[in-house]
Amino acid sequence: MQEKTKNSLIHFDVNNFVSGQSVDCVIFGFENGELKILALKWKVPGEFWALPGGFVFKDEDLDKAAIRVLKERTGIDIPFLEQFKTFGKVDRRDNDILVKNLKSIEVNKKMVDWFGNRFISTGYLSLVDIRKCSLTADLSSEAIEWFNLEDLPDLIYDHKEMVKTALKYVQNQINYLPIGLNLLPEKFTMKELQMLYESILGRKLDRGNFQRKMLKLEIFIRHEKQLEGGAHKAPYLYSFDKEKYQELLDKAIGFVS
Amino acid sequence: MQEKTKNSLIHFDVNNFVSGQSVDCVIFGFENGELKILALKWKVPGEFWALPGGFVFKDEDLDKAAIRVLKERTGIDIPFLEQFKTFGKVDRRDNDILVKNLKSIEVNKKMVDWFGNRFISTGYLSLVDIRKCSLTADLSSEAIEWFNLEDLPDLIYDHKEMVKTALKYVQNQINYLPIGLNLLPEKFTMKELQMLYESILGRKLDRGNFQRKMLKLEIFIRHEKQLEGGAHKAPYLYSFDKEKYQELLDKAIGFVS
DNA sequence: ACAAAAGTGTTTATAATACACCCATGA
DNA sequence: TCATGGGTGTATTATAAACACTTTTGT
Incomplete structure (x- = not known):
């Protein structure tokens, strides 16, 4: 894009956007048995x-805006994000930080007005496989990083609250919806799936019970054993039977209604 | 705030409002064993x-706006509404209806622009006791009415979808949260509570099992028998133990997190 | 042979479901 | 007294939870 300036914020035309409305994305990733946030x-x-x-562009659906924004700012290209809550407190944006930001870029009057506005932000979330994501920070960002939940740094505005709310949302969903299809590699062990569940729920689960509960869902395909591994019995590799996985998703959603 | 902006569309000053953002309320009421919508x-x-x-006023929290709007437009005064989803499709508002509406009032340029805008609307819901509601339609409304779910008339824009989404939301919640405190009269029978559940879930429940399941929650106070009644054994009257009810609410909410 | 982790089984407790029985009441 | 609906009981099944036993594997 524009190489001559260091910050892309300067170039966008506020007239193209719905004023006062923004979207924010909570992206959960999973790697090495740990839940991370982007x-x-x-x-x-x-x-x-x-x-x-x-x-949000004036002629753009809110859902679509979330998908586009995520792509533009991180490089992550996914076809669906789940809306979880809209944050509408008047003072949800911290003015000090805002001013600092504005001063750092070559502001014009219109931009100041725009950023000075009160924004209502809709939160979207998704769970992704970190290894499938090639991250590209946009021009207005200095860095992009996956953080473990525990050592997530301070986030601006009410973004920390957004993360908390998103996590609760997923924890709740996990009770009646299957999870893991886009989070785990194609083939995975039950241990890995369990670690995913444990990292989302934040507590340990019983190994035997977990295995039985999962297999009873009948959404898995069992493959041959993995050869590599430590000094122990080699575990089976599973992958999701995508049709049955989707059926279960649909059934669960239908059941709620 | 602004006195004259209070009720009528003709009088309100668009400058006081966040542009492009609205709230809509799905109010469920319960009477004579039937679930109704306002x-x-x-x-x-x-x-x-x-x-x-x-x-939404520029200096007003989104949650607060929903409470105020409901009060202004219906007379219903409740301290809390539950946000359930934000509707952000570009074409969610039907333009024909919009034009019809604009023509019927004394339009000025600013108003036309305002209503011509694309609006993103956040849906809020609540469950109320119909008998405790004294309805007062605002000046921009010709009538206000409770409708049975089945014979709800066509609603403008995407409001029918909002109702559906709100209902699913409540049906889902009912599985892990107690319900009824603000929906039923002070004293009620188990039959009435069961009818409430059945009307929300849209299916019949087993009488005996329902009773036992409810009583096991230990959030009820049992009173003397009701004297009136048909040709049968008089049922017990119950009321909610508000402390324990609240405890259960908190516990359930805490459990999700 | 042994430790480690996988796979599977057993036991117990709790919850959901279906339905049966008796009781109180007004007509 | 009898039909009606209320309160309560029981038997069956399903699910959850805790934990034990056996198997495979590299060292």
Whole structure:
């Protein structure tokens, strides 16, 4: 894009956007048995981390805006994000940080007005396989990084609250919806799936019971054993039977209604 | 706030509002064993029914706006509404209806622009006791009415979808949260509570099992028998033990997290 | 042979479901 | 007294939870 300037914020035309409305994305990733969250570092002096977020075009569906914004800001290209809550407190944006940000870029009057506005932000979430994501921070970001839940840095505005809410949302969903299709590699062990569940729920589960409960769902295909491994019995490899997985999703959603 | 902006569409000053953002309320009521929904009829030629909705003041939290809008448009004064989803499709508002509405009022340029805008609307819901509600339609409404779910008339825009989504939301919640405190009269029979559940879930439940399941929650106070009644054994009257009810609410919410 | 982790089985407790029985009441 | 609906009991099945036993594998 525009190479001559260091910050892409300067170039966008506020007239193209719905004023006062933004979207923010909570992206959960899973790797090495750990649940992680994606954050961007602002290109301003100081340590300002934020969720990937952005604005909504006037002729764009809100859901579509979330997908586009995520793609633009992180490089992650996924066809669906789940809306989980809209954040509408008047003072949800911290003015000090805002001013700092504005000063760091070549502001014009219109931009100041735009950023000075009160914004209502709709939160979207998704769970992704970290290894399938090639991250590309956009021009307004200095860094992009996966953080473990426990050592997530301070986030600007109410973004920390967004993360908490998103996590609760997923924890709740996990009770009646299958999970893992886009989070785990094609083939995985039951141990890996269990670690995913444990990292989302934040507690240990019984190995035997977990295995039986999962297999009873009948959404798995069992493959040959994996050869590599430690000094122990080699575990089976599974993959999702995508048809049955989708059926279960549909059934569960239908059941709720 | 602004006194004269209070009720009528003609008088309100669009400058006071966040542009492009609205709230709509799905209010469920319960009476005579039937679940009902509140709708307003627009003061325009034709039959245009809509959910009670409105706009958000620039210095007002989104949650607060929903409470105020409901009060202004229906007279219902409740301290809390539950946000369930934000509707952000570009074409969610039907332009024909919109134009009809604009023509029926004394439009000025600013108003036309305002209503011509694309609006993103956040849906809020609540469950209320119909007998405790004294309804007062606002000046922009010709009528206000409770409708049975089955004979709900056509609603404008995407309001029918909002109702469906809200209902699913409540059906889902009922599985892990107690319900009924603000929906039933102070004293009620188990039969009445069961009818409430059945009307929300849309299916019959077993009488004996329902009773036992409820009583095991230990959130009820059992009173003396009701004297009136048909040719049968008089049922017990119950009321909610509000402390324990709240405890259960908190516990369930805490459990999800 | 042994430790480690996988696979599977057993036991117990709890919850869901279906339905049966008796009781109180007004007509 | 009898039909009606209310309160309660029981038997069956399903699910959850805790934990034990056996198997495979590399060292």
